[in-house]
Amino acid sequence: MAERPSKGARLKDVAERADVSIKTVSNVVRGQVRVAEPTRQRVLRAIAELDYRPHASARHLRTGRSGVIALAVPELVQPYFAELATAVIGAAAEHGVSVLIEDTGGDPAAELRAACGLSDPLIDGVLLSPRLLDQSALARRERRVPLVLLGERDYEVPADHVLIDNVAAAREATAHLLELGRRRVAAIGFQTNPAHATSQQRARGYHEALHAAGVPYDPELTPAVPDFQRMDGAAAMRGLLALPEPPDAVFCFSDLLASGALRAAYDHGLEVPRDLAIVGFDGIEETQFSVPSLSTVAPDKPQLAQLAVKALLARIAGDPDAPHTTQHATHRLVRRESSGAR
Amino acid sequence: MAERPSKGARLKDVAERADVSIKTVSNVVRGQVRVAEPTRQRVLRAIAELDYRPHASARHLRTGRSGVIALAVPELVQPYFAELATAVIGAAAEHGVSVLIEDTGGDPAAELRAACGLSDPLIDGVLLSPRLLDQSALARRERRVPLVLLGERDYEVPADHVLIDNVAAAREATAHLLELGRRRVAAIGFQTNPAHATSQQRARGYHEALHAAGVPYDPELTPAVPDFQRMDGAAAMRGLLALPEPPDAVFCFSDLLASGALRAAYDHGLEVPRDLAIVGFDGIEETQFSVPSLSTVAPDKPQLAQLAVKALLARIAGDPDAPHTTQHATHRLVRRESSGAR
Structure with missing residues (x-):
């Protein structure tokens, strides 16, 4: 930044050149208030022509905030x-x-x-x-x-x-699958690392919903995943589908895990939701567009x-x-x- | 940041406390060189205990770079x-x-x-x-x-x-669809704004491929979209499927447009690729996992x-x-x- 001129143009110079008030220039620079498009273009042109650059650190020193x-x-x-x-x-x-x-x-x-x-x-x-x-x-x-x-x-x-209340959210997602009459409800998203709070809390909600419905917990249905990515969901789903008694529903702790699980179910020749119901977590946009569309917990x-x-x-x-x-x-x-x- | 002590700890103090060299502390702080995990943890602990904070702007003034x-x-x-x-x-x-x-x-x-x-x-x-x-x-x-x-x-x-060479990339995607024997090849991603260079260049590649294959250009097959999002792709696809002679293939200028188009085709009861072949653009991860998986141009x-x-x-x-x-x-x-x- 050595090339930046030390004695630069000031707000006042820009305002004069653009024929607007200092306040308008300030509004354009800070983006705080909507400025009519032709005016804004004029101010931007003046800023470029005068090589004006708001000196953030000077402002910072003065107000204590940037x-x-x-x-x-x-x-x-x-x-x-x-x-x-x-x-x-x-x-x-x-x-x-x-x-x-x-x-x-x-x-x-x-x-x-x-x-x-x-x-x-x-x-x-x-x-x-x-x-x-x-x-x-x-x-x-x-x-x-x-x-x-x-x-x-x-x-x-x-x-x-x-x-958000992750325990309650995971409980609701699991209860939804149980209310469909599914009894082999798997969960994809358990992690071995206890520092991964997201996983811990969603696992707790899953356990609570099973318990409330009187469905025994089967550790075979909760494989640990290294991460919350699509490939982790696909790998975990393939493992679940290879069980002697595969699940009829799965709650995934992220929508990416659910996307991977959905793809693995498709590769296995299953029809979703008939053979396998899936619920994800995060409410990301693509869940509306996937085939089939994905149920999800949306914060x-x-x-x-x-x-x-x-x-x-x-x-x-x-x-x-x-x-x-x-x-x-x-x-x-x-x-x-x-x-x-x- | 008024609460930050002005006379803070220095690199040297952190090194002494963590019993490592100054260079090691610097490596941890700058993240430039891998430091063994136990050592790194020790340095981080010392940094926290001493409230050490590298003074970026001082470093900046000295070296001219941050x-x-x-x-x-x-x-x-x-x-x-x-x-x-x-x-x-x-x-x-x-x-x-x-x-x-x-x-x-x-x-x-x-x-x-x-x-x-x-x-x-x-x-x-x-x-x-x-x-x-x-x-x-x-x-x-x-x-x-x-x-x-x-x-x-x-x-x-x-x-x-x-x-990347966007014109060539779009030409290849369109040529691929033509080589499948499709003759009503639509394009989703045309824009009315000439400042949108991405759209302009991909449109040019599409035109060139049609021309090279001797397929006449039909403006009905290139609806303008407001943006490159999923919903724009879905809306454009619905319009194309309502034509008297709908397309048998579509080249989408982004994978999100392709995702929306795929969903609209599914809602319309079409089978992809039998009834409609689709190619997207961007090579984003989800294209591998969607059902069906999406062909795409991957930069x-x-x-x-x-x-x-x-x-x-x-x-x-x-x-x-x-x-x-x-x-x-x-x-x-x-x-x-x-x-x-x-």
Whole structure:
């Protein structure tokens, strides 16, 4: 950035050139308020012509805030996180705040680095969806940038926290399959790693629903998976279909697992839902379009995003030592063709 | 960030506490070199205990570089861009560089802001996949942060540029359908907006393949779509199936369009590929798992990412006024069930 001129144009110069008010230029630059398209184009042209660049760090020093937050998620290639990121961008834009996204790969060190603000002095605060980062590491992260956790951790985390009730959601999905009269209800998504809170909680909901229906738990029907990807779902389903007594229904802990399971059932010559009913989890867009369409537990992503952004902005503006809050977003079971809905 | 202590721990203090070399701490912090897991955990613990935070802007001032680049894409909810982002993160990590991601929503103003480095002094350079940003806006962006464009623009852009040959790729996809003996080959992805270069180039490849096969162009078979999403593909397919002479094959300009078209064909009672052969574009993961699996044109995303990251790092380290380069990544046509492969 050595080539950037040090004595650059100012907001005032842009406003004069574009023949608009300083406030209008500011609105265009910050994207906070809608500006009529011809005016916006004129301002953008003036910005380009004058080589105007808002000096973020100067603004940052003056106000103490940059208007930029970070969102760290485990994997953007999981559509759930891409959809959640889009919801967060939308919710932040309503407050005039921009979002930079970090893909941690689910690596605890990357998650800790994100929780510390990515070492970026521009970032006002962080929304973190952790996968494996443990409580003690987070607890030792004291007095860093404002942080809100998005996810399923059920421990006492030293941060504000927005989540859905994963146990209840998994219970409802399993109960739905049992109510169809299925009795060999498998679950794909169990994990051997106890730090994987998402898996632990959905497994608990599955157990509770079986118990409530008086259906005994059969460990053969809950194979452990290495991850929540399509190929993991397909491999687990192939294993289940090779059992002497294969399942007649399966609850998958993610829609990607369900997509893989559906494909494996098709390769096995099964008809879904007649031979095998399937319910996924996450409510991602493709579940509406797959053949057959996939039933799924859909967290309310816009609500999750709005609660998380509001909690973070409150923490940024407020007392860093105020007690931490926990808020729940809603979810709903969407019944589609894969579990018998038309 | 007012709460951060001004006189913080230094690298040296962390190294002493963790009983490792300063170089090891640096490796853990920068994530550049693999560090054995127990050692890494010890370093992370020391970092947390001492509240050590690498001061990015100080490092930045000293070296002139932060080791952070930005990637701006139109829409992360399009799996193509999430997969491309993941490939870019992987390619950048090989050079010890971190990536922050910006979702521009395809808005030209957001794309211009990204091309100017997001106003973030931490960002060394930008990879931008523009959707509608026009040449003149980019041309006026002079002497800003180093920039590499990822995408299909065929104009003389004032930046380094990495892309695939979209015309050839679309020609191959269409020719494949014609070689199956189909003669009513539709295309879903035409757009009325001439700034949409992706659409323009794929349309050109479609025309060229028809022409080469001596098949006359029928404008009824190329409905305009508002966007490249699933719902656009489903709506366009429904329109095509309502024609007096519906198509027997369709080339979709994105895999999401193909997913929507496939669902619409299924709702119409058609069997794919017997009644309708389908080829998509992007090579996204779900095409392997859909029922039937989808044929697609797959750009080599890891290669695109590697070429783009290398070009950007060369521009960051090199002469800002050196001539701009254009490099092509490869693509391949993946034949699957939706166009008759087994």
